Amino acid sequence: xxxxxxxxxxxxxxxxxFGFWIAVILVILLLSLGGAGYYLFYWLRxxxxxxxxxxxxxxxxxxxxxxxxxxxxxxxxxxHAQVAxxxxxxxxxxxxxxxxxxxxxxVFDEKLAALSKQLELSHAKLQTQVQSLQRQISRTKTDVMLxxxxxxxxxxSQKLSLVGDIGAALKAxxxxxxxxxxxxxxxxxxxREALAREIATLKTTQAPDVVGISAQILALERQVESVPLRLxxxxxxxxxxEAKGEGLIEEWKEVLTIRRRQTxxxxxxxxxxxxxxxxxxxLILKLETAxxxxxxGQPELYRxxxxxxxxxxxxxxxxxxxxxxxFLSQLEAVSKQxxxxxxxxxxxxxxxxxxxxxxxxxxxxxxxxxxQAGDATQPATPSQ
Numbered sequence: 001x002x003x004x005x006x007x008x009x010x011x012x013x014x015x016x017x018f019g020f021w022i023a024v025i026l027v028i029l030l031l032s033l034g035g036a037g038y039y040l041f042y043w044l045r046x047x048x049x050x051x052x053x054x055x056x057x058x059x060x061x062x063x064x065x066x067x068x069x070x071x072x073x074x075x076x077x078x079x080h081a082q083v084a085x086x087x088x089x090x091x092x093x094x095x096x097x098x099x100x101x102x103x104x105x106x107v108f109d110e111k112l113a114a115l116s117k118q119l120e121l122s123h124a125k126l127q128t129q130v131q132s133l134q135r136q137i138s139r140t141k142t143d144v145m146l147x148x149x150x151x152x153x154x155x156x157s158q159k160l161s162l163v164g165d166i167g168a169a170l171k172a173x174x175x176x177x178x179x180x181x182x183x184x185x186x187x188x189x190x191x192r193e194a195l196a197r198e199i200a201t202l203k204t205t206q207a208p209d210v211v212g213i214s215a216q217i218l219a220l221e222r223q224v225e226s227v228p229l230r231l232x233x234x235x236x237x238x239x240x241x242e243a244k245g246e247g248l249i250e251e252w253k254e255v256l257t258i259r260r261r262q263t264x265x266x267x268x269x270x271x272x273x274x275x276x277x278x279x280x281x282x283l284i285l286k287l288e289t290a291x292x293x294x295x296x297g298q299p300e301l302y303r304x305x306x307x308x309x310x311x312x313x314x315x316x317x318x319x320x321x322x323x324x325x326x327f328l329s330q331l332e333a334v335s336k337q338x339x340x341x342x343x344x345x346x347x348x349x350x351x352x353x354x355x356x357x358x359x360x361x362x363x364x365x366x367x368x369x370x371x372q373a374g375d376a377t378q379p380a381t382p383s384q
Contacts, residue, residue, distance in 0.1 A: 290334075306334065
């Protein structure tokens with residue numbers, strides 16, 4: 001029984017403890033719910049106060065923006081008014097400029113019309129001046145060609161009369177004829193006709209070969225030193241600087257040559273070097289005189305000089321030696337060549353050209369049946 005009572009006591013004691021703890025837990029839960037409710041109340045209140053403050057700020061901001069928008073609208077209205085005013089001023093200014101431009105364009109059109117008319121008059125005047133200048137230039141060019149032709153004909157006449165140069169005279173006359181052809185003056189018909197006859201005459205005239213003759217005589221002059229003399233002789237003249245001293249005897253032995261040939265004079269007649277040099281130099285002078293006479297067109301002096309050279313060669317040189325015989329043969333051939341011809345007169349064309357004004361007058365007075373410019377500008381001349 002005691003154990004049962006003790007068990008019951010234990011059971012009752014356990015139940016009382018369980019209830020105690022349940023009560024404690026309930027109290028804790030109530031306190032927790034109360035604290036949580038208090039906290040939630042204050043949080044809600046604080047949140048309400050916060051939301052209310054932000055709403056006030058937004059309202060104030062909205063009010064400020066409204067004021068700024070109003071001010072901007074006023075400024076925009078002011079700007080619209082200013083723009084309208086500027087547009088009105090610009091329109092007035094544009095109209096003013098358009099009116100000014102219209103006036104200036106009218107003035108410019110008038111000036112342009114006057115300038116165009118003046119340019120037309122100036123152009124017509126300029127054309128007249130250009131045509132006049134062209135005629136003047138043409139006349140000047142013709143005058144220059146005629147002057148050149150006259151100069152060439154004068155040169156040709158001098159070449160023939162002074163030096164007998166037929167080739168140079170022909171070239172000058174043909175050039176003058178070409179200038180006369182280019183001039184195209186009908187009054188030049190007689191001049192070109194006379195010039196054609198003179199050119200034909202010169203072309204049939206055989207000019208002497210003065211250059212060839214001169215070259216042949218110079219070749220003979222170079223042979224004089226090698227042509228043997230008739231008499232025995234000592235060598236060339238020794239230089240004065242070598243003629244003195246101990247080597248004099250040896251020098252004479254070297255230059256002394258005695259040619260043993262059959263002569264009319266005794267062998268003792270030996271020519272000195274000075275005599276040898278004088279004989280050879282005299283022959284060269286005679287040949288040179290003949291050469292100059294050929295160049296100058298002097299046939300008498302040419303023939304006499306060559307004859308004197310042949311006689312001198314026969315007298316002082318060994319005519320039996322082959323070089324002397326060949327020298328004489330060449331001298332004979334040169335002497336047969338002509339050095340001068342009968343030069344025809346060619347002054348008529350130059351005389352007619354200097355009388356060109358009179359020829360022009362005659363050309364004007366010629367009857368229509370006589371040859372005119374078509375025949376005058378193209379005569380059949382050998383120079384063309």
